[in-house]
Amino acid sequence: MFIMPAGETHKTLETVQFIYRWLAERKAERGHLIVAVGGGVVGDLAGFVAATYLRGLPFAQVPTSLLAMMDAAIGGKCAVDLPQGKNLVGAFYQPKFVLSDDERETLGIRILLNYGHTIGHAIEAATGYGSFLHGEAVSVGMMGAARIGEAMGMMSSDEVERQRSLLESYGLPLTCGEMDIAAVSNAMLSDKKVAGRAIRWVLLDGIGNATTRNDVPPELVHSTLERLSRDEP
Ligand SMILES: NC(=O)c1ccc[n+]([C@@H]2O[C@H](COP(=O)([O-])OP(=O)(O)OC[C@H]3O[C@@H](n4cnc5c(N)ncnc54)[C@H](O)[C@@H]3O)[C@@H](O)[C@H]2O)c1
Structure with a gap:
C-alpha cells in the first residue's frame, strides 16, 4: 500500500516518480493491478501511473469522495498538474472497474x-x-x-x-x-x-x-x- 499525502499540491510528477520507484523496488509486473482508493487526486494520479508504468498496468478506481464517485473516477481521464497549469500531463486510460460502495450508512449520522x-x-x-x-x-x-x-x-x-x-x-x-x-x-x-x-x-x-x-x-x-x-x- 502506497499512501500519499492529501491534497492537490501532491498531484504532481514528483509524486508520480516516487510511485514509479516504489513499484520498481517491489518488482511490479504488467499483470499486477493498481487499485486507487481515494478522492479525485488519488484517482487521477494513480490512473496516470497505471497508464504509464511498464507502458500500462491494469487499474481499478475506488472513489471515496462524492466528486470522485460522480465525476473523476468515470470517463478514463487521468492527469497530474504542472506549475504552469492543472492536468497538463495525462492520458485517457480506462479503469478495469469502478467500485463505488457507500450503499448502506451504518453510523447513524x-x-x-x-x-x-x-x-x-x-x-x-x-x-x-x-x-x-x-x-x-x-x-x-x-x-x-x-x-x-x-x-x-x-x-x-x-x-x-x-x-x-x-x-x-x-x-x-x-x-x-x-x-x-x-x-x-x-x-x-x-x-x-x-x-x-x-x-x-x-x-x-x-x-x-x-x-x-x-x-x-x-x-x-x-x-x-x-x-x-x-x-x-
Ligand atoms: N479525471 C477526471 O475526469 C476528473 C474530473 C473531475 C475532477 N478531477 C480531479 O479530481 C480532483 C478533486 O477530487 P476530490 O474533490 O475528490 O478531491 P481530493 O482527492 O483532494 O479529496 C478531497 C478530500 O477528501 C479527503 N478524502 C478523500 N477520500 C478520503 C477517505 N477515504 N478518507 C479520508 N479522507 C478522504 C482527501 O484527503 C481530501 O482532503 C482534482 O484534482 C480534479 O482535477 C478529475
Missing part, C-alpha cells in the same frame, strides 16, 4: 441530513403534496426546528436570524400560512423516525452542529406550528 424534514414532511402530507415543493416544505421545517432549538436553549436568537436570512436570500418560504395544525401534528407521528411515539428531532446545537433529540415537549411543537401558521418565521 445520515439522519442529520433530515434537518427540517420532520415538520417539512408533515406539511407536505397535510397539504396533500400539492401546495409546497419538497424543498419549500423543508425550508419551513428548518425554520420550525430552529425555533424549537432556540426555545430549548440550543440556538441563540442571532443564529436563528442567520438561518432565517439565509433561507430568505434563496427566496425560500419561511412559514406555511394558515394550516390544519392537528393534521400536521398527526402526520408527524407517521414520520419514519418516530420510535415509541417519540419523534426523533434533528436540531442544531449551534450552527454546524446537528444533533438528534427525542425530548421536545409536544406543547413546544404545537406552539411552533401555530407560529409558522400565523406567518411568523
Whole structure:
C-alpha cells in the first residue's frame, strides 16, 4: 500500500516518480493491478501511473469522495498538474472497474441530513403534496426546528436570524400560512423516525452542529406550528 499525502499540491510528477520507484523496488509486473482508493487526486494520479508504468498496468478506481464517485473516477481521464497549469500531463486510460460502495450508512449520522424534514414532511402530507415543493416544505421545517432549538436553549436568537436570512436570500418560504395544525401534528407521528411515539428531532446545537433529540415537549411543537401558521418565521 502506497499512501500519499492529501491534497492537490501532491498531484504532481514528483509524486508520480516516487510511485514509479516504489513499484520498481517491489518488482511490479504488467499483470499486477493498481487499485486507487481515494478522492479525485488519488484517482487521477494513480490512473496516470497505471497508464504509464511498464507502458500500462491494469487499474481499478475506488472513489471515496462524492466528486470522485460522480465525476473523476468515470470517463478514463487521468492527469497530474504542472506549475504552469492543472492536468497538463495525462492520458485517457480506462479503469478495469469502478467500485463505488457507500450503499448502506451504518453510523447513524445520515439522519442529520433530515434537518427540517420532520415538520417539512408533515406539511407536505397535510397539504396533500400539492401546495409546497419538497424543498419549500423543508425550508419551513428548518425554520420550525430552529425555533424549537432556540426555545430549548440550543440556538441563540442571532443564529436563528442567520438561518432565517439565509433561507430568505434563496427566496425560500419561511412559514406555511394558515394550516390544519392537528393534521400536521398527526402526520408527524407517521414520520419514519418516530420510535415509541417519540419523534426523533434533528436540531442544531449551534450552527454546524446537528444533533438528534427525542425530548421536545409536544406543547413546544404545537406552539411552533401555530407560529409558522400565523406567518411568523
Ligand atoms: N479525471 C477526471 O475526469 C476528473 C474530473 C473531475 C475532477 N478531477 C480531479 O479530481 C480532483 C478533486 O477530487 P476530490 O474533490 O475528490 O478531491 P481530493 O482527492 O483532494 O479529496 C478531497 C478530500 O477528501 C479527503 N478524502 C478523500 N477520500 C478520503 C477517505 N477515504 N478518507 C479520508 N479522507 C478522504 C482527501 O484527503 C481530501 O482532503 C482534482 O484534482 C480534479 O482535477 C478529475
